[in-house]
Amino acid sequence: MxxxxxxxxxxxxxxxxxxxxxxxxxxxxxxxxxxxxxxxxxxxxxxxxxxxxxxxxxxxxxxxxxxxxxxxxxxxxxxxxxxxCASKAMTTALLLKCGVQTPETAYIKAEAQARDFVLRHGKVVYKPLYGYDGNGIRLVTKPDELGPGPWYLQEYIRNDRDYRVFVLGGEAVGAISRVSDSLTHNIHQGGTGMPVTIDKDMRAIAEAAASAVGIDYCGVDLLHDGEGYTVLEVNGTPNWHCMAAxxxxxxxxxxxxxxxxxxx
CATH class of the missing domain: 3.40.50 (Rossmann fold)
Known part of the structure; x- marks a missing residue:
């Protein structure tokens, strides 16, 4: 049963x-x-x-x-x-431990450290630690825009789309690109999904991310930073909208x- x-x-x-x-x-x-x-x-x-x-x-x-x-x-x-996967800080920590490429990230309670992170990068992305469906994600360009802490902050990577790769039993089995005019391309935030072919680099990093968190199946969200793919987060109860698989x-x-x- x-x-x-x-x-x-x-x-x-x-x-x-x-x-x-x-x-x-x-x-x-x-x-x-x-x-x-x-x-x-x-x-x-x-x-x-x-x-x-x-x-x-x-x-x-x-x-x-x-x-x-x-x-x-x-x-x-x-x-x-x-x-x-629910905790973005723990996901990032596991990715870093296993050597999986991810944007430079900080989880900070001290305001001075958060301000330094913003000033060093110029643009950063604030994400709720336990957020989902793209809710609450916003761009921060000045320390005064931080709002109340603590803060989970990632370097901003210029992009016009992201990718969701569905990994099942350690194997990447489907992928989509998500495009929108907003900061987050999540479909719940108005993004449009389209099936894409899983290339070897996408497959390698998505499967490595799933292995890092030790999960049976997941949705791995990626950006392409001009040099290669980087992992934004890993979803432990993922949707599979727009997948051709x-x-x-x-x-x-x-x-x-x-x-x-x-x-x-």
């Missing part, structure tokens, strides 16, 4: 969870929706089961419930990797494969 934690932002017109459930049922897999809000993880009755987390609310109860369930079950993605089918196949491994 595959137990499914649905993405809380799903809608009838954009139902990521439902798309994968349809593929699971088409393949003859047994599955059911798991409501974390109705689970006591200390007495769940779940043991040696596969739990797929399509999405998660950013609250302590869901994180802790998954943490406890992961002691006796195979959770995809693991709570540790979801938490690592059949992501729901590939995800379903991966979940079935992983459950079979547990039974072997």
């Amino acid at each position: 595959i137990h499914i934690v649905p993405k809380p932002t799903d809608t009838p017109d954009d139902d990521s969870t439902g798309a994968v459930i349809w593929e699971l049922k088409r393949a003859g897999a047994r599955c059911r929706v798991l409501d974390l809000g109705a689970v006591d993880p200390l007495d769940s009755g779940l043991e040696n089961e596969l739990i797929w987390v399509c999405g998660i609310r950013q609250d302590g109860h869901q994180f802790e419930t998954l943490n406890v369930l992961s002691l006796h079950n195979r959770v995809i993605n693991t709570p540790e990797s979801i938490v690592a 059949p992501i729901p089918e590939l995800l379903a196949r991966y979940l079935i494969q992983e459950e079979r491994k547990m039974r072997a």
Whole structure:
């Protein structure tokens, strides 16, 4: 049995969870929706089961419930990797530890250090530490524009698009470019996505980023800085809008494969 934690932002017109459930049922897999809000993880009755987390609310109860369930079950993605991706500071730290190219970044509480970072780069991008869908991202060109800290700041890299690469089981399986007139090209912020071919450099850095955070599947967001690709962030509960690759089918196949491994 595959137990499914649905993405809380799903809608009838954009139902990521439902798309994968349809593929699971088409393949003859047994599955059911798991409501974390109705689970006591200390007495769940779940043991040696596969739990797929399509999405998660950013609250302590869901994180802790998954943490406890992961002691006796195979959770995809693991709570540790979801938490690592949710924190932009931890994602950056893991990328740096593994030597994966990423923009120069600082996570700063001292205002003097933040001001120095802005003055040194001229333009920097402020991002909420736990932000999603491009919300709250803004360009800072002067120290007076910093606002209240602490600050997660990245050097600004001039661009007119970014790339989302979907990595599954360590392999890059699909990619899109996202174009917009705004600072962030996220589709939720008005960006337009278009499938692109995964070139060897894109594949190498996206797969290295996924490995760095130790995740089953993810969306790796890239910029091209003129010399090569650099990783902006890694998404642990990614959307796959505009992908030409059949992501729901590939995800379903991966979940079935992983459950079979547990039974072997």
